[in-house]
Amino acid sequence: MSQARNWDEFMEGIWRQNPVFVMVLGMCPTLAVTVSGINALSMGVATTFVLICSCGLVSLLRKLIPKEVRIATYIVIIATFVTVVDYVIQAVSLALYDALGAFIQLIVVNCIILGRAEAHASKTPPAPAMVNALGMGIGFTIGLLALGCVREILGAGTLFGISLFGAGFQPWVVMVLPPGGFFVLGAWLLLFAALERRKQRKLAEVRHV
Amino acid sequence: MSHATDLLPETTPTAAMIRTLGLIAMICGVIIVAAYQGTYAAVQENKRIAVERAVFKVIPRAKSIAEYAVSSAGELKKLGAGEAAPTGSIKFYAGYDEAARLAGIAAEGAAKGYADTVRILFAWDPAAASVTGFGVVAMRETPGIGDKILVDAEFLANFPLEAKPSDDRLVLAHEIRTVKHGSKTNPWEVDAIAGATITSRAIGKAINDTAQTLVPRLAPHLDKLKEKS
Amino acid sequence: MSIEIRSAPHIKAPKSVETIMRHVVWSLVPVCAFFVFQYGLSALASLVVVTASCLATERWFVKTGTQSGDISDYSAVITGLLLALSLPPGFPLWMGAVAGFVAIALGKALFGGIGFNVFNPALVGRAFAQAAFPQAIATYSPSFLPGRFTEFVPSSLALPLMRPADMMLWLKAKQLDALAGATPLAKWKFEGVLAGAEELVTSLSGHMAVGPSPALILLCGAYLALRRFMDWRIPAAILGSAGLTAWLLFALSPERFPNPFFMLFSGGLILGAVYMATDMATSPVTPKGMWVYGALIGLLTVIIRYYSGLPEGVMYAILLGNALTPLIEKVTQPTPFGKSALARLGHAKRGASYPLHPGYISREDAGAVTPKKRFMWNKPKRDERRKPNEPRD
Numbered sequence: 001m002s003q004a005r006n007w008d009e010f011m012e013g014i015w016r017q018n019p020v021f022v023m024v025l026g027m028c029p030t031l032a033v034t035v036s037g038i039n040a041l042s043m044g045v046a047t048t049f050v051l052i053c054s055c056g057l058v059s060l061l062r063k064l065i066p067k068e069v070r071i072a073t074y075i076v077i078i079a080t081f082v083t084v085v086d087y088v089i090q091a092v093s094l095a096l097y098d099a100l101g102a103f104i105q106l107i108v109v110n111c112i113i114l115g116r117a118e119a120h121a122s123k124t125p126p127a128p129a130m131v132n133a134l135g136m137g138i139g140f141t142i143g144l145l146a147l148g149c150v151r152e153i154l155g156a157g158t159l160f161g162i163s164l165f166g167a168g169f170q171p172w173v174v175m176v177l178p179p180g181g182f183f184v185l186g187a188w189l190l191l192f193a194a195l196e197r198r199k200q201r202k203l204a205e206v207r208h209v
Numbered sequence: 210m211s212h213a214t215d216l217l218p219e220t221t222p223t224a225a226m227i228r229t230l231g232l233i234a235m236i237c238g239v240i241i242v243a244a245y246q247g248t249y250a251a252v253q254e255n256k257r258i259a260v261e262r263a264v265f266k267v268i269p270r271a272k273s274i275a276e277y278a279v280s281s282a283g284e285l286k287k288l289g290a291g292e293a294a295p296t297g298s299i300k301f302y303a304g305y306d307e308a309a310r311l312a313g314i315a316a317e318g319a320a321k322g323y324a325d326t327v328r329i330l331f332a333w334d335p336a337a338a339s340v341t342g343f344g345v346v347a348m349r350e351t352p353g354i355g356d357k358i359l360v361d362a363e364f365l366a367n368f369p370l371e372a373k374p375s376d377d378r379l380v381l382a383h384e385i386r387t388v389k390h391g392s393k394t395n396p397w398e399v400d401a402i403a404g405a406t407i408t409s410r411a412i413g414k415a416i417n418d419t420a421q422t423l424v425p426r427l428a429p430h431l432d433k434l435k436e437k438s
Numbered sequence: 439m440s441i442e443i444r445s446a447p448h449i450k451a452p453k454s455v456e457t458i459m460r461h462v463v464w465s466l467v468p469v470c471a472f473f474v475f476q477y478g479l480s481a482l483a484s485l486v487v488v489t490a491s492c493l494a495t496e497r498w499f500v501k502t503g504t505q506s507g508d509i510s511d512y513s514a515v516i517t518g519l520l521l522a523l524s525l526p527p528g529f530p531l532w533m534g535a536v537a538g539f540v541a542i543a544l545g546k547a548l549f550g551g552i553g554f555n556v557f558n559p560a561l562v563g564r565a566f567a568q569a570a571f572p573q574a575i576a577t578y579s580p581s582f583l584p585g586r587f588t589e590f591v592p593s594s595l596a597l598p599l600m601r602p603a604d605m606m607l608w609l610k611a612k613q614l615d616a617l618a619g620a621t622p623l624a625k626w627k628f629e630g631v632l633a634g635a636e637e638l639v640t641s642l643s644g645h646m647a648v649g650p651s652p653a654l655i656l657l658c659g660a661y662l663a664l665r666r667f668m669d670w671r672i673p674a675a676i677l678g679s680a681g682l683t684a685w686l687l688f689a690l691s692p693e694r695f696p697n698p699f700f701m702l703f704s705g706g707l708i709l710g711a712v713y714m715a716t717d718m719a720t721s722p723v724t725p726k727g728m729w730v731y732g733a734l735i736g737l738l739t740v741i742i743r744y745y746s747g748l749p750e751g752v753m754y755a756i757l758l759g760n761a762l763t764p765l766i767e768k769v770t771q772p773t774p775f776g777k778s779a780l781a782r783l784g785h786a787k788r789g790a791s792y793p794l795h796p797g798y799i800s801r802e803d804a805g806a807v808t809p810k811k812r813f814m815w816n817k818p819k820r821d822e823r824r825k826p827n828e829p830r831d
């Protein structure tokens with residue numbers, strides 16, 4: 001396994017196939033829990049943990065798992081690690097547990113994880129599978145943070161609980177409501193699409209010359 | 210090789226399938242049990258601290274708490290740490306001050322709010338037979354509108370709110386009701402916030418639903434609860 | 439001599455988008471002037487800032503190439519003026535600027551510019567402001583305050599991102615708290631106080647927290663309708679259906695519901711019916727459709743006002759009407775000449791319906807306004823765009 005391949009596996013999730021901005025997967029937690037930076041970060045970390053562990057285990061067992069029941073097996077494995085995360089978050093902070101609510105359990109049905117297990121981990125040895133999962137997880141976390149930070153700054157005037165504008169700040173109520181999630185996600189998608197287009201235009205111009 | 214067998218996918222034998230699935234299930238089981246055992250103590254401690262903090266907030270004088278449950282027959286039972294209340298009985302917390310004297314009773318109430326169920330913890334003062342305040346355990350009310358119940362000075366002035374048992378000790382003497390903004394006339398009525406009527410109503414209903422059964426049942430036991438046991 | 443072969447229409451009225459829009463702006467001038475007369479400096483600043491924000495946003499999007507059209511077509515001015523008129527006069531200026539930006543960016547540019555938008559941009563901006571700043575948008579200052587031409591309402595001048603000053607404290611300090619401003623609709627909904635219709639029609643009496651006078655708006659609207667810059671059917675249908683619904687409810691139980699005149703002349707119903715619902719891009723083009731659309735908006739307005747938690751319902755009613763416009767148009771297609779109306783009831787194939795696809799527009803017309811939904815940072819000059827096939831080196 002070369003260094004370059006590992007780097008490629010890692011970067012795939014962060015930029016080229018970013019789960020939030022490129023694949024637009026896992027929208028349920030993306031829109032629901034990103035009302036603050038800390039929620040977004042912990043959701044991202046929890047998902048990354050589940051992603052790495054389940055991809056690792058799926059990859060280890062990939063030759064054993066009968067293909068007829070593979071989806072059921074993946075779900076069992078994913079559910080196991082989600083349960084672990086559920087306990088750990090309860091042990092770390094009940095306040096965080098209440099803030100994330102049902103969305104911790106819902107990591108089970110986050111399509112990024114099942115998608116990675118089916119499309120990647122089941123065909124790859126454990127090391128690159130886990131590196132890829134780490135990249136995907138970090139990409140997902142970056143996506144959540146991008147939403148969470150904007151929504152927290154505008155919706156509460158704070159960033160990770162630290163007040164940015166002082167006591168006189170006027171919160172934008174819409175930002176902590178579900179429509180705010182759609183607005184911010186839409187704005188980010190627009191920005192990324194614009195950047196991508198600009199890059200391609202530049203490339204096309206270079207080729208032309 | 211015939212054409213037909215070419216198209217058929219290879220099938221895994223049933224025994225092998227069961228063996229593999231069993232193995233996977235076992236691995237997963239071990240992981241879950243290990244995680245549960247490993248975090249149990251910390252989770253329980255967290256829950257205890259969360260409850261204590263919530264009770265101390267609604268009964269500011271309290272320095273320590275004890276959990277109790279009172280059954281539908283009116284029997285009082287002290288609950289150990291983490292012990293669930295028996296079915297049909299109502300759980301409440303007795304808060305004691307520094308001198309181990311009863312500072313107040315706290316109990317949970319829940320009612321449907323604007324977005325979701327609003328769960329609150331309210332404090333009942335046995336000496337004054339009134340609800341002295343409340344704190345929110347969980348709610349998803351609209352920020353800036355529904356959550357005014359926690360900060361609106363006029364709304365907080367509803368407390369203390371009369372909640373004394375009726376003469377026959379079956380229900381409250383007066384039902385706690387939420388009334389339209391500005392039309393509160395009795396000490397057992399909750400004056401709603403203009404523009405957040407639904408959330409205000411949920412608070413009134415949550416307190417009433419629990420207090421209707423808890424307060425009359427508690428009345429005979431108050432002497433027993435006076436000192437921390 | 440060259441003969442040009444092109445599809446219908448062969449005779450065009452000399453009315454361009456720009457002409458219509460310019461007349462609408464002219465007709466709005468008296469309304470705005472009255473608004474400034476009512477609320478003074480704050481209202482003037484609000485009108486200027488919101489309109490400037492709309493124009494700046496429009497300019498940016500036109501320049502970067504996501505939007506068709508031209509900044510000189512006055513449509514962004516209309517959006518800005520209507521948005522400012524629908525906001526409270528003491529609305530913090532920075533929030534007004536945000537609302538103006540959202541109105542153009544989300545309500546218009548995202549759909550591709552003038553003519554492509556589904557919702558009335560001014561109302562999109564207002565809906566965003568309502569969702570983001572519910573307290574500020576419900577805080578009205580009383581009209582005809584003494585000294586309104588020399589002094590701002592303090593909430594207008596809130597620093598960007600900061601909470602506006604408390605209106606009640608300011609009124610108390612000026613010993614005017616008896617005039618405390620809630621709109622007549624909010625007063626009726628939350629306090630049960632009914633303002634008289636004759637006071638509402640002129641907006642002149644007392645210190646009511648109301649927008650420009652309904653009578654004036656109707657007058658300006660009548661000018662537009664007479665010059666055929668606006669279809670009279672839509673306002674007629676909205677006011678008719680709102681009045682009828684309110685009258686029916688009033689007849690059923692006069693103690694529970696206010697009289698229909700109060701319904702018609704309070705809040706933003708007249709402004710919405712005359713100027714917002716009639717936006718050409720977002721209302722049906724078929725005459726029957728206009729009646730359906732107007733009736734629906736009137737009915738929804740009254741229902742929202744009576745039965746929801748909000749005191750005012752015009753905005754949401756019009757937005758819902760906008761969303762239903764394509765459906766209404768489809769259902770109310772006129773029967774072409776030579777086809778029996780009865781045939782439409784059966785399984786006979788529906789008559790003429792031409793999708794509004796650029797391919798159906800003649801080349802000359804298509805060349806005039808080319809919708810290019812491309813995000814370009816350095817937009818090529820007009821001449822370069824004319825010959826896209828020539829290689830650029």
